[in-house]
Amino acid sequence: MKTQRLNVIREVLTSSHVSSQDELRRKLRRRGIHVTQATLSRDMHELRLFKGPGGYSLPNGHAEEPEVEDDQPPSFSEMIDSFGLRVRQAMNQVVLATAMGGAQPVAAALDREQWPEVVGTIAGDDTVLIICTDTRHAGEVAARLRTMLRG
Known part of the structure; x- marks a missing residue:
């Protein structure tokens, strides 16, 4: 059945x-x-x-x-290509805006990547909050994400 x-x-x-x-x-x-x-x-x-x-x-x-x-589940790069819109940094946090419904799969894909500078993620419906170890690492993560968004 x-x-x-x-x-x-x-x-x-x-x-x-x-x-x-x-x-x-x-x-x-x-x-x-x-x-x-x-x-x-x-x-x-x-x-x-x-x-x-x-x-x-x-x-x-x-x-x-x-x-x-x-x-295999889609890679983080594939998820960013499909859902990523824009990135902003605030102190040790990075906010990633996604298409509606895209935040949770994007956050899950990023969690699977296990970037050492990322402490964790919180996903809403169209926004992922990425918490980094410090401000410097948040800047590096934001820059990396912007590069990925430009493709």
Whole structure:
């Protein structure tokens, strides 16, 4: 049952736009698959879905089972390219503005990078607060992010 449900989720995501979990639940229900929000959330996590400006997507952009090398979450660089807008520094903190819905995946990607000058991140919906070890390191992080944004 679970395998079938995961396959239907992949099929739905590759054949239509899905902007919310509730919308995905309705589309699954129309296909005869009834799930709770908790089950759907676990399935989405297992499939490593991410939400971008265009709605939910599979990590490799395909309906097939991901190849091992495709099963990695998007890199921080890819996340900045997709969501990053502008950067400002305030003391030992850097504020990164993102597209709506982009802050959490960007912060998670930065956390995975484990930059030594970054103590941690806090994400809202469209803003990431990056806390650095000191003002000098915050300036370096801000400069690095600006370079990445210019591409």
